[in-house]
Amino acid sequence: MKIVVGTKNPAKLQAVKNVFGTEMDIIGIKVPSGVSEQPFSDDETITGAINRAKKAVAETDRTLGIGLEGGVTETPFGLMLCNWGAVVVKGYEEHPLIAGGARILLPEVISERLRQGEELGPVMDEFCKKENIRSHEGAIGIFTNGTVNRDDMFTHVVKMLKGQLEYAIIQKQIKL
Numbered sequence: 001m002k003i004v005v006g007t008k009n010p011a012k013l014q015a016v017k018n019v020f021g022t023e024m025d026i027i028g029i030k031v032p033s034g035v036s037e038q039p040f041s042d043d044e045t046i047t048g049a050i051n052r053a054k055k056a057v058a059e060t061d062r063t064l065g066i067g068l069e070g071g072v073t074e075t076p077f078g079l080m081l082c083n084w085g086a087v088v089v090k091g092y093e094e095h096p097l098i099a100g101g102a103r104i105l106l107p108e109v110i111s112e113r114l115r116q117g118e119e120l121g122p123v124m125d126e127f128c129k130k131e132n133i134r135s136h137e138g139a140i141g142i143f144t145n146g147t148v149n150r151d152d153m154f155t156h157v158v159k160m161l162k163g164q165l166e167y168a169i170i171q172k173q174i175k176l
């Protein structure tokens, strides 16, 4: 089975390799998410993940397309990090499977800047005086003191995608 992931981000690609194994044929291609650079709700983040998965499958001859999308969502407690994943099987594009990642509240100094229209990636780099945090530990890694990094968080999401896919195959909802 050949897999295509709709990203070149190493943290996201590592998550897929962690779950499907390094011997699996996995490639990453850059695809548009079709949503804002900084998704601002669960709905928008889910849509980004599904769009990436569909696009990845449409642009290649691969059976499985995976989309992973990071965003934030407003809650009564403040702005939360949210992350979503989707898997699409060629021929079953209208039935994506989705799964969500762990969430934490962002510090208000960061949230305020996002509400003003800035993007989390560059804001994090400036805040931590580091480069390309989004491709490494991610905001979730910084604010959990390295306990759960971005690849760990997405690994859990991809595990749930794989499990749901297996269930759909067992139930004969999807034939590979």
Ligand SMILES: O=P(O)(O)OP(=O)(O)OP(=O)(O)OC[C@H]1O[C@@H](n2cnc3c(O)ncnc32)[C@H](O)[C@@H]1O
Residues within 6 Å of the ligand: 006, 007, 008, 009, 012, 037, 038, 039, 068, 069, 070, 071, 119, 120, 121, 122, 124, 133, 134, 135, 137, 138, 139, 140, 141, 150
């Ligand atoms: O190359 P792609 O796949 O687009 O990967 P990305 O790192 O840009 O990730 P997303 O587009 O999924 O994330 C949407 C925005 O949120 C930022 N972001 C999301 N999660 C983050 C994290 O954990 N740490 C830093 N920035 C993050 C990211 O830089 C984008 O501005």
Ligand SMILES: [Mg+2]
Residues within 6 Å of the ligand: 037
């Ligand atoms: Mg992006």
